[in-house]
Amino acid sequence: MNYKLLGRSGLKVSELCLGTMGFGTEAGWGADKDTSFAILDAFTKAGGNFLDAANIYKLGTSEKIIGEYMSNHDRDYFVVATKYSLKDNISNPNASGNNRKNMMRSVEESLKRLKTDFIDVLYLHIWDDLTPIDEVLRGLDDLIRQGKVNYAAISDTPAWMIAKGNTMAELMGWSQFIALQVEYSLLQRTPERDLIPMARHFGMTVTPWAPMGGGVLSGKYLRGEQGRVKAESNRRNDRSTKIAEAVVAVADELGVPASHVALQWTMSQGFSSIPIAGATKVSQLEENMKAVDVKLSAEHLQKLDEVSKIDLGFPGEFFREAAVKENVFGGFYARIEKRK
Template structure:
């Protein structure tokens, strides 16, 4: 397993991280998945054997039950793993008007709940799951800084922020000498490249590592979605509320065509090729992947230990390219001073 530094921090993480959104706890009500404790323990065993020691969760996954299952699965092995979890959103079980957002009130309650469910006294990376525009950033970031100083949190990060959200947060932290975001967990794949327009250059400039979620675009990049064919039964894409915005169909099909070609050239699956492309992008520290079965898990592991060639990466770049919105298309006309972040990062680099 390859390890990279998480942004401008001293923490090294595996390039593949295991996402626990499908973990549940003996009930399907409000659940995102149905991985139970025994199966979760088995997947954790496989993860650690493969060097995947970073586990991603959130307090809203199955209304906290995902954290509960993860805590049970790593019990007795806390010193072997890194745990990242998130807060900001309201769980469906909470009716308290203040039990949402990134206020001091909510974050303290949320962290205490996560620590209790995880069965630990600290988390390694604590993310804001979304930007709270109603709470002053001084309140949010001073609270997160207190978490770090208390030892309950090792590092902080953001998720789903826009460029100005993240830059404002970093500026406030710098102004007061508080802990700063070292990671941004973001939606990014061959089917959704908007992250490159502003957030990736920001990450390069500010030393913020990218933790990628949905690198396979809900299965769109696995070959399951083809021209003229219906969406497979049981796919998350059949659930309207779970469908991500991931480009136009023709660009997707063109990208899948090139994935087919490269899979044949490399002897890898389409998913492995798509994941390897993401791992070669600037700022990417780790990819969060999910797996409901051991077979899916082991296929994802096949994305590391090799690299697409520069020419193969360029073919995928061209196939998946879309015209950016303003002002990004205009900035590209001044590439002499606004270079597009296309370089492949060296090992251990942002």
């Protein structure tokens, strides 16, 4: 694999991130420890070093498996990203949310499960709409100064709140968010309205989750296969079927699996993007990793864009209309483009 810098940092991570939500067999699905180890072996052999976890994945088993694996390998090779926010202790009212108490408690528990002294990237998992953003930022900065966390990142949070946070962090000299994790795929393009433009402005890398739309974009439902979870069925409708058909058509032209096209699309949108691809079988991972070698032509990208296009709303649609721009600004944008 090639490596990319994560956001406005010097941290080098693989161009594909391994999602570990399926490490463990709780809830009746997932990979056992031996299979998880085999997946990690295959990922590292291919040059992968970027792992995505969370305190609640498989009730903590995901982090435990990663920790046990790293204890027998070079810890510093791996860039381990994990998350805090969601409840992992039903008897403690402060065992959830973005507050400082939960942050510190959750990080200490993650460090134990991961069998490490530091977390490379710590994400706020989901915005709770309760905790002041300055409390979050100061807590993350304290953890970074203590050496328990190297970088701060954020997930599933409104763009305006992230922008407020990064601006405040810059003014206060605190560590800024360097990565943004959101659902983003050909099925879910609404982050293009404000989250992705915000990430580009602040130089943040986007790490899309569900880049294959819960399996819909692999074309498996077109073949009559059934989904495992309700979330997958919620993504199945007339629009998603048309998009999946277009993905399969492009894949057939290229002679690759549809999943490769879906993954590569998220990496070909003109901004820093490292998709998170989960796997519960070595064969799944090996197939996903081949997506980095797929090249989508301008025609392929246009075809996929047209079938999955969304309404950006105001002011996105207003700005997207080149004719309107020229009329309003007297050709200003055209002149700037020529000057470039």
